[in-house]
Amino acid sequence: xxxxxxxxxxxxxxxxxxxxxxxxxxxxxxxxxxxxxxxxxxxxxxxxxxxxxxxxxxxxxxxxxxxxxxxxxxxxxxxxxxxxxxxxxxxxxxxxxxxxxxxxxxxxxxxxxxxxxxxxxxxxxxxxxxxxxxxxxxxxxxxxxxxxxxxxxxxxxxxxxxxxxxxxxxxxxxxxxxxxxxxxxxxxxx
Amino acid sequence: xxxxxxxxxxxxxxxxxxxxxxxxxxxxxxxxxxxxxxxxxxxxxxxxxxxxxxxxxxxxxxxxxxxxxxxxxxxxxxxxxxxxxxxxxxxxxxxxxxxxxxxxxxxxxxxxxxxxxxxxxxxxxxxxxxxxxxxxxxxxxxxxxxxxxxxxxxxxxxxxxxxxxxxxxxxxxxxxxxxxxxxxxxxxxx
DNA sequence: ACACAATGAATGAATATTCATTCTTTAAGA
DNA sequence: TCTTAAAGAATGAATATTCATTCATTGTGT
Numbered sequence: 001x002x003x004x005x006x007x008x009x010x011x012x013x014x015x016x017x018x019x020x021x022x023x024x025x026x027x028x029x030x031x032x033x034x035x036x037x038x039x040x041x042x043x044x045x046x047x048x049x050x051x052x053x054x055x056x057x058x059x060x061x062x063x064x065x066x067x068x069x070x071x072x073x074x075x076x077x078x079x080x081x082x083x084x085x086x087x088x089x090x091x092x093x094x095x096x097x098x099x100x101x102x103x104x105x106x107x108x109x110x111x112x113x114x115x116x117x118x119x120x121x122x123x124x125x126x127x128x129x130x131x132x133x134x135x136x137x138x139x140x141x142x143x144x145x146x147x148x149x150x151x152x153x154x155x156x157x158x159x160x161x162x163x164x165x166x167x168x169x170x171x172x173x174x175x176x177x178x179x180x181x182x183x184x185x186x187x188x189x190x
Numbered sequence: 191x192x193x194x195x196x197x198x199x200x201x202x203x204x205x206x207x208x209x210x211x212x213x214x215x216x217x218x219x220x221x222x223x224x225x226x227x228x229x230x231x232x233x234x235x236x237x238x239x240x241x242x243x244x245x246x247x248x249x250x251x252x253x254x255x256x257x258x259x260x261x262x263x264x265x266x267x268x269x270x271x272x273x274x275x276x277x278x279x280x281x282x283x284x285x286x287x288x289x290x291x292x293x294x295x296x297x298x299x300x301x302x303x304x305x306x307x308x309x310x311x312x313x314x315x316x317x318x319x320x321x322x323x324x325x326x327x328x329x330x331x332x333x334x335x336x337x338x339x340x341x342x343x344x345x346x347x348x349x350x351x352x353x354x355x356x357x358x359x360x361x362x363x364x365x366x367x368x369x370x371x372x373x374x375x376x377x378x379x380x
Numbered sequence: 381a382c383a384c385a386a387t388g389a390a391t392g393a394a395t396a397t398t399c400a401t402t403c404t405t406t407a408a409g410a
Numbered sequence: 411t412c413t414t415a416a417a418g419a420a421t422g423a424a425t426a427t428t429c430a431t432t433c434a435t436t437g438t439g440t
Contacts, residue, residue: 005419027218031396041421043398052396110357112213126359145369148359149351153373156350157343164342167300169316179335183343187377194439195385220429231387233432242430 010048013038014062017055022100026056026113057118060108063101064121070094073132080141081185087132088158088181095162096172106159126151142188150188157184200238203228204249212290216246216303247308250298253291254311260284263322270331271375277322278348278371285352286362296349316341332378340378347374 016038020029031052035042049055072090074083095102108114109122126148133150136142142150161180164170206228210219221242225232239245262280264273285292298304299312316338323340326332332340351370354360 009419025215025217027215030394032394042396042423043421044419046397047419143373146360146366148354149366149370152350152354152360153347153370154350156346156348156353157377158346160342160344160346160349161339163346164338169338170336170342176336176339180339180343183333183377187347187373199385221431222429225388232389232430233387234385236431237385 005048009040009044011062013040013045013048013055014059017059018063018100018104021056021059021104026052026111053113053115056108056111056113057115060105060114060118061121063105064125066098066101067094067105068128070098073128076135080136080139083132083136084185084188085181088184089177091158092161092177092180095158096165099162099166102162129155136188141190143190153187154184157187195237199230199234201252203230203235203238203245204252207245207249208253208290208294211246211249211294216301243303243305246298246301246303247305250295250304250308251311253295254315256288256291257284257295258318260288263318266325270326270329273322273326274375274378275371278374279367281348282351282367282370285348286355289352289356292352319345326378331380333380343377344374347377 013034017029017034020034020037023029031045032042034055035045038045045055049058070090071094072086074086076083078086109125110119114122129151130147133142133147133154137144137147137150157180161170161177165172165176170176203224207219207224210224210227213219221235222232224245225235228235235245239248260280261284262276264276266273268276299315300309304312319341320337323332323337323344327334327337327340347370351360351367355362355366360366
């Protein structure tokens with residue numbers, strides 16, 4: 001009956017928005033500049049997204065899904081150390097291959113222009129991790145501390161490693177990643 | 191309304207800019223809104239600062255000085271563990287009492303609108319920390335790894351702890367701060 | 381009286397968003 | 411199979427707003 005809104009074009013706009021937001025942040029990115037990056041007309045953005053804020057919200061949700069597809073939490077057939085290894089490696093490699101995606105997610109967990117509904121999605125992250133850590137604690141492998149404390153330290157170390165690599169103060173070799181993993185493990189293990 | 195430029199007014203503008211930038215970021219903060227927050231006229235900002243970029247640069251340098259006044263690196267009359275304790279405690283307590291200041295510093299180390307000269311100041315941070323860690327390594331107390339790797343992990347853990355406290359997932363009790371300190375130490379110690 | 385700080389309205393450029401108009405696709409009717 | 415009209419996607423110029431910056435004027439301490 002009519003030309004159909006293509007999912008492909010929607011993704012092209014989301015990916016373009018990610019690149020522009022990455023460079024200049026939310027307020028520094030104009031809709032026309034995102035349209036240009038996506039090679040569509042300015043108005044087309046408004047066919048696919050209600051406004052700039054909705055675009056940022058949908059981008060966040062889109063990236064969160066990509067994140068979840070990459071970052072593995074393992075299962076309880078593994079030893080605690082193996083599960084930790086699985087999470088660490090997948091998280092770090094995601095950060096290396098999807099820097100803009102991870103930076104956007106981290107920067108926007110608490111951004112004021114994300115809607116309540118989107119913020120709720122941010123909490124699911126915490127839930128996944130908390131369950132993961134709870135398992136390791138119950139298995140007696142990890143310190144019996146507040147899950148949030150363990151979580152903050154663990155995520156802090158992963159992001160700390162990624163930052164020094166992103167800023168080219170450290171080579172992203174498997175050896176360096178493994179050394180950092182062992183340090184992180186020693187921080188949280190019993 | 192004196193005909194003499196007052197340092198006090200300059201600081202009032204810097205502090206106002208910090209609050210507004212904290213809320214909305216660089217591109218999201220207008221000069222008129224900063225003027226309003228500082229309770230001066232728009233034009234007055236331009237008496238004290240060449241333009242918006244210069245304001246951000248001077249704010250960064252101003253905050254870096256405050257940071258340095260608070261965060262203590264100890265000296266080599268202390269044991270390695272004592273030195274680490276000193277740094278950890280002063281860093282975390284700075285983050286608790288000066289959240290906006292620390293967030294601005296962390297967010298802007300690599301911001302594109304900071305001038306080369308200002309970026310050089312950012313490197314002095316790394317130098318201070320590197321020397322600190324080098325000492326602990328030479329004393330045989332800390333793993334003999336890349337100083338940047340140690341640095342990234344350590345700063346990551348401190349910021350990770352602060353984030354969960356800032357977002358009210360953990361109480362900022364001395365007990366929690368001490369537990370995190372011990373975890374951080376176990377990550378880097380031999 | 382003078383020097384210069386302080387002001388805030390004025391300026392022009394940039395921005396988010398709208399909308400009248402022009403395609404493009406689809407499928408009903410012949 | 412061919413024609414054609416409805417549906418709605420795509421467009422980009424137009425609009426209203428906001429922004430960084432300027433400057434003519436006013437205020438104030440020396």
